[in-house]
Amino acid sequence: ACMEAGRPVDSETKYRLVEQDQPLPLNTSESEVPSFIASKVSQYSCQRKTTLNNYNMKFTDAFEIMAENYEYKESEILCLEFLRAASVLKFLPFPVTRMKDIQGLPCMGDRVRDVIEEIVEEGESSRAKEVLNDERYKSFKQFTSVFGVGVKTSEKWYRKGLRTLEDVKADKTLKLSKMQKAGFLYYEDLVSCVSKAEADAVSLIVKNTVCTFLPDALVTITGGFRRGKKIGHDIDFLITNPGPREDDELLHKGLLLYCDIIESTFAKEQIPSRNIDAMDNYQKCFAILKLHQPRADNSSYNTSKKFDTAEVKDWKAIRVDLVITPFEQYAYALLGWTGSRQFGRDLRRYASHERKMMLDNHGLYDRRKRIFLKAGSEEEIFAHLGLDYVEPWERNA
Numbered sequence: 001a002c003m004e005a006g007r008p009v010d011s012e013t014k015y016r017l018v019e020q021d022q023p024l025p026l027n028t029s030e031s032e033v034p035s036f037i038a039s040k041v042s043q044y045s046c047q048r049k050t051t052l053n054n055y056n057m058k059f060t061d062a063f064e065i066m067a068e069n070y071e072y073k074e075s076e077i078l079c080l081e082f083l084r085a086a087s088v089l090k091f092l093p094f095p096v097t098r099m100k101d102i103q104g105l106p107c108m109g110d111r112v113r114d115v116i117e118e119i120v121e122e123g124e125s126s127r128a129k130e131v132l133n134d135e136r137y138k139s140f141k142q143f144t145s146v147f148g149v150g151v152k153t154s155e156k157w158y159r160k161g162l163r164t165l166e167d168v169k170a171d172k173t174l175k176l177s178k179m180q181k182a183g184f185l186y187y188e189d190l191v192s193c194v195s196k197a198e199a200d201a202v203s204l205i206v207k208n209t210v211c212t213f214l215p216d217a218l219v220t221i222t223g224g225f226r227r228g229k230k231i232g233h234d235i236d237f238l239i240t241n242p243g244p245r246e247d248d249e250l251l252h253k254g255l256l257l258y259c260d261i262i263e264s265t266f267a268k269e270q271i272p273s274r275n276i277d278a279m280d281n282y283q284k285c286f287a288i289l290k291l292h293q294p295r296a297d298n299s300s301y302n303t304s305k306k307f308d309t310a311e312v313k314d315w316k317a318i319r320v321d322l323v324i325t326p327f328e329q330y331a332y333a334l335l336g337w338t339g340s341r342q343f344g345r346d347l348r349r350y351a352s353h354e355r356k357m358m359l360d361n362h363g364l365y366d367r368r369k370r371i372f373l374k375a376g377s378e379e380e381i382f383a384h385l386g387l388d389y390v391e392p393w394e395r396n397a
């Protein structure tokens, strides 16, 4: 129910203006306007601080719908245009109310301005609304909400004339992958978002389990939860073990509802990938974990019929990504897996366009010096790039 506009919507952001405890402008008296110079805003989100305080959700939601539709159409350039614009508006310390407010800002192309203009004038975007009602968009949205289904599979299903998940389930000629079968089996749980409390509970399980195999291992929560989000679509973990390498099976089978282990494809002398959106080569495990949670007694019906409680499902399926990295690459993996995706994209773009360096989740290569730059912390990576440090909760670009 929290899926909207392509990704789980942080329902809390809707109330943030009310419950926010740290107002943005620092030490300004009421009459003072926070100093903000539009023309000084960097086009790279890695040079901006973007908290979860989004004053422009009206616009960014519309942009994300547009971007998603272009993603489904595989128009990468248009998709990125809207994602970059969304990221700039997420960073703005005030709500946009007139066209003048965006004057001088980067990433505000004509297509983007048209959408902003309409929202400023009409309160909503007819283009975004059109997309939401578009048959192809609606189908792709449903299809990609299944774990293991991406744009390519959706395209295939759509071309076969399938339009809904019911159509897909009814089509017995389709060959579903193991991943997709698990995706359908746990569908309801997986589309309902993961809460911070659930993330903490899973974190304990993962840490305890990893600990029994690798007592010295470092387990860190990454992804949206590390950036301070209160809900997510999955929980991302980074695991590293100082000392000798030993990346064997990490989890008790009983809790693992689904596990797809991707073996490490890392070749030592490999130069960082040029692909801006490249996957990394770490051993990883896309898993679905069984989280036991005694359901709150929200129905007196259950308690009055005690013998029926065995029928009640007392657990929830939760998507967990485990990434195992060699200790030397830990900082790079942490930076990459903390995201946001847009922040990561801009870091890599900045490295290559502004510094002649190549950044990925494994390392940073200086093309002029022809060396890999070592880093033991995220701070060191920012320093290598000549960037001011940006805290995880400021990377919600």
Ligand code: DCT
Binding pocket: 007, 008, 222, 223, 224, 225, 229, 231, 232, 233, 234, 235, 236, 278, 279, 280, 336, 337, 338, 339, 340, 341, 344, 361
């Ligand atoms: N990432 C990466 N390489 C990949 C996949 C992801 O570097 N092959 C990074 C980008 C963001 C981060 O990992 C976490 O990915 P998601 O879980 O998809 O994003 P999220 O920000 O955690 O969002 P959500 O809250 O929806 O899980």
Ligand code: MG
Binding pocket: 223, 224, 225, 232, 233, 234, 235, 236
């Ligand atoms: Mg995540």
